Amino acid sequence: MVEDRKLAVLRAIVEDYVATQEPVGSKALVERHRLGVSPATVRNDMASLEDEGFITQPHTSAGRIPTDKGYRLFVDRLTQVKPLSVAEKRAITTLLQGAVDLDDVVQRSVRLLAQLTRQVAIVQYPTLSRSTVRHIELVTLASTRLLLVLILSTGRVEQRVVELPEPLDDENVARIRTALNRATSGERLSDAADRLAEVPEQYPSDERVPVAIVVAALMEAMSDHRSDERVMVGGTANLARFGDGFDASIKPMLEALEEHVVLLKLLGEASSPSKLTVRIGHEVPYQELSTTSVVATGYGPGEEALATLGIVGPTRMDYPGTMATVRAVARYVSKILDEG
Amino acid sequence: MVEDRKLAVLRAIVEDYVATQEPVGSKALVERHRLGVSPATVRNDMASLEDEGFITQPHTSAGRIPTDKGYRLFVDRLTQVKPLSVAEKRAITTLLQGAVDLDDVVQRSVRLLAQLTRQVAIVQYPTLSRSTVRHIELVTLASTRLLLVLILSTGRVEQRVVELPEPLDDENVARIRTALNRATSGERLSDAADRLAEVPEQYPSDERVPVAIVVAALMEAMSDHRSDERVMVGGTANLARFGDGFDASIKPMLEALEEHVVLLKLLGEASSPSKLTVRIGHEVPYQELSTTSVVATGYGPGEEALATLGIVGPTRMDYPGTMATVRAVARYVSKILDEG
DNA sequence: ATTGGCACTCGTAACAGGTGAGTGCCAGAA
DNA sequence: TTCTGGCACTCACCTGTTACGAGTGCCAAT
Numbered sequence: 001m002v003e004d005r006k007l008a009v010l011r012a013i014v015e016d017y018v019a020t021q022e023p024v025g026s027k028a029l030v031e032r033h034r035l036g037v038s039p040a041t042v043r044n045d046m047a048s049l050e051d052e053g054f055i056t057q058p059h060t061s062a063g064r065i066p067t068d069k070g071y072r073l074f075v076d077r078l079t080q081v082k083p084l085s086v087a088e089k090r091a092i093t094t095l096l097q098g099a100v101d102l103d104d105v106v107q108r109s110v111r112l113l114a115q116l117t118r119q120v121a122i123v124q125y126p127t128l129s130r131s132t133v134r135h136i137e138l139v140t141l142a143s144t145r146l147l148l149v150l151i152l153s154t155g156r157v158e159q160r161v162v163e164l165p166e167p168l169d170d171e172n173v174a175r176i177r178t179a180l181n182r183a184t185s186g187e188r189l190s191d192a193a194d195r196l197a198e199v200p201e202q203y204p205s206d207e208r209v210p211v212a213i214v215v216a217a218l219m220e221a222m223s224d225h226r227s228d229e230r231v232m233v234g235g236t237a238n239l240a241r242f243g244d245g246f247d248a249s250i251k252p253m254l255e256a257l258e259e260h261v262v263l264l265k266l267l268g269e270a271s272s273p274s275k276l277t278v279r280i281g282h283e284v285p286y287q288e289l290s291t292t293s294v295v296a297t298g299y300g301p302g303e304e305a306l307a308t309l310g311i312v313g314p315t316r317m318d319y320p321g322t323m324a325t326v327r328a329v330a331r332y333v334s335k336i337l338d339e340g
Numbered sequence: 341m342v343e344d345r346k347l348a349v350l351r352a353i354v355e356d357y358v359a360t361q362e363p364v365g366s367k368a369l370v371e372r373h374r375l376g377v378s379p380a381t382v383r384n385d386m387a388s389l390e391d392e393g394f395i396t397q398p399h400t401s402a403g404r405i406p407t408d409k410g411y412r413l414f415v416d417r418l419t420q421v422k423p424l425s426v427a428e429k430r431a432i433t434t435l436l437q438g439a440v441d442l443d444d445v446v447q448r449s450v451r452l453l454a455q456l457t458r459q460v461a462i463v464q465y466p467t468l469s470r471s472t473v474r475h476i477e478l479v480t481l482a483s484t485r486l487l488l489v490l491i492l493s494t495g496r497v498e499q500r501v502v503e504l505p506e507p508l509d510d511e512n513v514a515r516i517r518t519a520l521n522r523a524t525s526g527e528r529l530s531d532a533a534d535r536l537a538e539v540p541e542q543y544p545s546d547e548r549v550p551v552a553i554v555v556a557a558l559m560e561a562m563s564d565h566r567s568d569e570r571v572m573v574g575g576t577a578n579l580a581r582f583g584d585g586f587d588a589s590i591k592p593m594l595e596a597l598e599e600h601v602v603l604l605k606l607l608g609e610a611s612s613p614s615k616l617t618v619r620i621g622h623e624v625p626y627q628e629l630s631t632t633s634v635v636a637t638g639y640g641p642g643e644e645a646l647a648t649l650g651i652v653g654p655t656r657m658d659y660p661g662t663m664a665t666v667r668a669v670a671r672y673v674s675k676i677l678d679e680g
Numbered sequence: 681a682t683t684g685g686c687a688c689t690c691g692t693a694a695c696a697g698g699t700g701a702g703t704g705c706c707a708g709a710a
Numbered sequence: 711t712t713c714t715g716g717c718a719c720t721c722a723c724c725t726g727t728t729a730c731g732a733g734t735g736c737c738a739a740t
Binding site for chain 2: 731732733734735
């Protein structure tokens with residue numbers, strides 16, 4: 001009973017603080033929310049909440065603000081699912097509908113997330129390692145120059161140019177292409193690399209050299225983790241709204257946004273699209289970002305999480321709304337990938 | 341004689357202000373620079389410079405700061421070429437040396453520019469319209485599904501998937517591929533589109549449909565200006581160093597960085613790699629960015645400017661150093677593209 | 681043409697007093 | 711027990727005043 005009201009008070013504090021960004025006092029609280037008790041009672045509850053570490057006061061004789069622990073309790077127990085508005089839903093469908101290729105999907109998702117949440121959005125490109133080989137193409141550029149094109153199930157295209165020690169006629173190129181595709185088509189990248197390694201052995205030793213060169217380049221392209229780490233960032237202009245805690249939080253944020261490795265770590269392991277990860281303040285794996293929170297989730301075709309997407313913002317953010325949006329976008333992107 | 345000293349004073353003011361970011365007074369000036377005259381004399385010169393609009397004082401009884409007009413005169417007449425340090429030269433060569441593909445070249449250039457100038461760096465991808473067709477590849481994905489790969493001389497690869505009304509056997513695909521390549525190989529994109537339009541006419545009307553579909557998709561890919569507008573941005577963390585004039589300048593800056601169209605306009609027309617464009621303050625085509633300057637130049641293989649690259653920073657910046665760096669990077673990138 | 685001197689301006693730092701939002705605690709009511 | 715009204719207390723913040731000093735403009739002398 002009393003515990004219930006204390007939680008209601010905490011919720012009210014979080015909501016008010018998020019809305020106004022100002023410490024909230026007992027009087028303002030009973031005015032804005034129908035708590036049905038007097039300010040004095042609220043004060044007692046607040047003192048208790050402070051003892052337990054859920055709220056704190058920036059200085060004596062100021063209102064209270066939630067601590068990280070307070071936000072944590074809020075998202076864990078006080079957040080009921082907030083349905084998206086019709087306008088938001090429409091924005092999501094119409095904007096993602098028009099995407100033409102993978103790059104475009106990622107880019108539109110970033111924009112969408114940034115606009116709807118008014119935070120900095122991050123979308124990781126679908127990971128290479130879990131995708132499969134759709135096709136390998138060899139193109140003769142010059143007599144001793146070959147362009148390799150590796151097309152993956154996610155729509156990603158990797159390309160490499162190799163120099164051969166001696167010319168290779170079109171017929172041979174075609175034969176090698178067929179062999180490569182037979183060996184790898186439909187395989188997961190990790191398996192494909194193994195199969196690829198076996199291909200040169202099928203050739204007599206005097207023909208083996210060019211095949212080995214091509215295979216080596218392809219394997220290199222497959223294991224190239226540079227692409228694994230690709231992310232797209234958007235909505236950085238929203239950083240300007242951080243306003244007050246500027247120096248303390250915007251600089252490390254800008255630095256983090258430059259380092260894609262850092263962003264990937266922020267997003268964390270790809271979780272199932274139905275499960276959201278929320279990291280609050282000090283729970284974020286970087287000390288300099290201890291005034292920011294991350295809301296992220298996995299996405300990908302068919303419930304399998306190929307990559308992660310989410311937003312980063314000040315700990316003081318609208319968690320229910322943000323969480324609903326992130327989840328909705330992830331679901332919809334997954335659906336698009338499923339169809340494409 | 342007197343005019344010469346006045347210019348020396350202006351130069352000293354610019355240099356000091358850029359270094360300290362604080363209004364510079366007559367006394368400090370004679371101390372730090374060997375002007376060989378008394379503060380009073382400098383004061384007279386300063387009054388004169390102020391009359392002519394080259395410097396201004398933020399308030400009575402403060403030192404002077406350069407106006408946009410002052411900076412303009414400075415870069416036009418007072419800047420002698422500042423040679424790069426050995427370390428900088430080495431940084432440029434070593435960092436760009438290792439690039440593997442076009443994306444990588446662009447990315448490394450951005451990093452390099454951002455690190456060396458400590459400003460926000462922008463690099464435009466080589467423009468489609470001036471590049472030529474290297475190869476067109478058709479790949480059968482399913483009986484009625486065709487993947488088109490368009491490979492350009494710059495190393496860029498565009499891809500499209502088309503659905504055909506009815507299956508097309510491999511032999512026909514090969515014939516179409518040959519026809520397409522014969523028509524377009526080596527042509528500039530704009531010309532290639534025209535040639536492409538003629539291809540379907542060579543086929544009897546009952547075979548024309550699939551060809552027309554493929555051609556239409558290719559032409560769409562060629563004229564797709566989305567790719568024309570691609571730029572890469574780096575060094576946003578340097579915005580944090582803007583420090584004081586925060587609200588006024590960092591917010592529009594962040595907004596501009598989100599809008600690639602705006603960035604392209606900022607970079608301006610691609611000029612020859614040997615010619616630098618410097619836009620100062622109000623000379624920049626956006627009013628909100630009137631406290632920032634742009635240093636940009638064109639780059640591309642063989643003196644022909646395919647695209648533009650440069651930096652954006654506060655009007656108060658080290659012009660000689662920045663200009664030298666931008667020019668050096670542009671030259672080196674051009675060289676790399678020439679070889680690749 | 682240059683310089684030293686001098687009065688003047690004005691932004692900024694430092695200090696003081698007043699105000700009020702907000703608190704904690706306590707004694708009495710429900 | 712639980713809640714409430716009352717009351718003294720704290721302390722950030724605003725305002726006004728003062729003192730300081732960097733920097734200027736002007737002028738008479740060199």
